[in-house]
Amino acid sequence: MKYTGLILAAALGVGVAGAQSPSIVEDFKPSSLNQPGQQYPQVNSQGYARFRIVAPDAKAVKVSLGLGGRGGTVLSKAADGAWVGTSEGPFDEGFHYYHLTVDGGTFNDPGALNFYGSTRWESGIEIPAHDADFYALKDVPHGHVQQVLFPSPSTGTSRRAFVYTPPGYDKNPRTRYPVLYLQHGWGEDETAWSNQGHANLIMDNLIAAGKTRPFIIVMTYGMTNDIRPGSPGGLASFDIRPFQTVLLDELIPYVDGHFRTLADAPHRAMAGLSMGGFETKLIAPKHLDTFSHIGLLSGGTFSMEDVNATPDFKKKVKLAFVSFGSRELDRSRSNLPPGAPPSDPRANAAALKAAGINSVFYVSENTGHEFQTWRRSLQQMAPLMFRD
Incomplete structure (x- = not known):
């Protein structure tokens, strides 16, 4: 079917807007799609995304938000037991699906609202757009x-x-x-x-x-x-x-x-x-x-x-x-x-x-x-x- 690529793409990841910037501006704010009162995930004015997941007993945590689901953002364990990390590059403006991989299992981010995509309820994040008006x-x-x-x-x-x-x-x-x-x-x-x-x-x-x-x-x-x-x-x-x-x-x-x-x-x-x-x-x-x-x-x-x-x-x-x-x-x-x-x-x-x-x-x-x-x-x- 010649349209298979078109159809499958809806279930794939998002485009990174460009190569990594020399420095990341520390003006991160909670995503507009966070659950009430949740501070993470966060986004900044450049389109970077930052995540914090409380999973003190986990061995590895990764966020799937990335090009075609490849790579994503690998989180590191902080001293307080939470897993934190910032995306390697900025993302395209607008809405994106994502999920977590924790010790090989697939989970949604408890800080974000969920949206039906990829035949399942996925976490959602909004990268502020210049034309959002x-x-x-x-x-x-x-x-x-x-x-x-x-x-x-x-x-x-x-x-x-x-x-x-x-x-x-x-x-x-x-x-x-x-x-x-x-x-x-x-x-x-x-x-x-x-x-x-x-x-x-x-x-x-x-x-x-x-x-x-x-x-x-x-x-x-x-x-x-x-x-x-x-x-x-x-x-x-x-x-x-x-x-x-x-x-x-x-x-x-x-x-x-x-x-x-x-x-x-x-x-x-x-x-x-x-x-x-x-x-x-x-x-x-x-x-x-x-x-x-x-x-x-x-x-x-x-x-x-x-x-x-x-x-x-x-x-x-x-x-x-x-x-x-x-x-x-x-x-x-x-x-x-x-x-x-x-x-x-x-x-x-x-x-x-x-x-x-x-x-x-x-x-x-x-x-x-x-x-x-x-x-x-x-x-x-x-x-x-x-x-x-």
């Missing part, structure tokens, strides 16, 4: 993120989705809204876009600034297959058809029946990050009577071959949005980074645009296959959607 919690009208349980006859259970409704939804009972179906990446779940991605805050801030049309966002679990690390066949055995049935035949009818949607293709979009983009590319172009806006965030590209193989693509697709982190596009190194696309997405996007398609290509500078790329991508994509 667009997803900051501000004194603006806020929408609501609510959990819904919808029946799924095809899977024999009730399934969960989270639905973002924009500010004013409850006050304007006659107003109907477009809908974006927004998918998570490999190893994550339907909580990712709200918790790690701050999708609701991004939308609240864009709407308050008058930069986007208000619309509903629906986030559901995309892994209908029982695929876990080490399972027979692995990702190569992933079958899109079960999730496609859940999405098209069960979730969309439920949302249209329970929320005030504009229930037609011109007002319905599908997008996703990494594996979610892979799912989007497999589903949306084949159902252009359902979706007219399509977004692939570090999840592949659209080439003219894709367009020519898809009846009515030029006629029915109102937006083809593709984005990557700049580190994902860096082909100057001998080893391509996780998530590097199989072809040139910039050239593909330009070819679509030349063919008269509303094709938009966005690059998040100095980020890789990570949530800062996808936060920025949503901020760029949302204002382009549903321009009647």
Whole structure:
């Protein structure tokens, strides 16, 4: 499967922003994602991370936060029995997963909040970003993120989705809204876009600034297959058809029946990050009577071959949005980074645009296959959607 690298990258580590600085600035502060009252982990203005783990009887402690999970930060035992250490280099801005290895066992950091990623609840750390204002919690009208349980006859259970409704939804009972179906990446779940991605805050801030049309966002679990690390066949055995049935035949009818949607293709979009983009590319172009806006965030590209193989693509697709982190596009190194696309997405996007398609290509500078790329991508994509 040519997208295996894209999907797997969501479960891998993070990019180090550069070589070790000559000196580390001692302005460390607790991460914004620490549990209440916990002082560690800490981050500084350069993007370094510092850890302190109380495990007096341990023989070895390591933090997995590192390039592709390789190396990480090895902690040293201090006189008080705690294990401490600072990362060898600064990390990319934004959110990163990590966990501890203590005497060969895998554990979460008791000082940090947990987020579902890599098919497990992982510790999370936030490296302060220079552009964090667009997803900051501000004194603006806020929408609501609510959990819904919808029946799924095809899977024999009730399934969960989270639905973002924009500010004013409850006050304007006659107003109907477009809908974006927004998918998570490999190893994550339907909580990712709200918790790690701050999708609701991004939308609240864009709407308050008058930069986007208000619309509903629906986030559901995309892994209908029982695929876990080490399972027979692995990702190569992933079958899109079960999730496609859940999405098209069960979730969309439920949302249209329970929320005030504009229930037609011109007002319905599908997008996703990494594996979610892979799912989007497999589903949306084949159902252009359902979706007219399509977004692939570090999840592949659209080439003219894709367009020519898809009846009515030029006629029915109102937006083809593709984005990557700049580190994902860096082909100057001998080893391509996780998530590097199989072809040139910039050239593909330009070819679509030349063919008269509303094709938009966005690059998040100095980020890789990570949530800062996808936060920025949503901020760029949302204002382009549903321009009647």
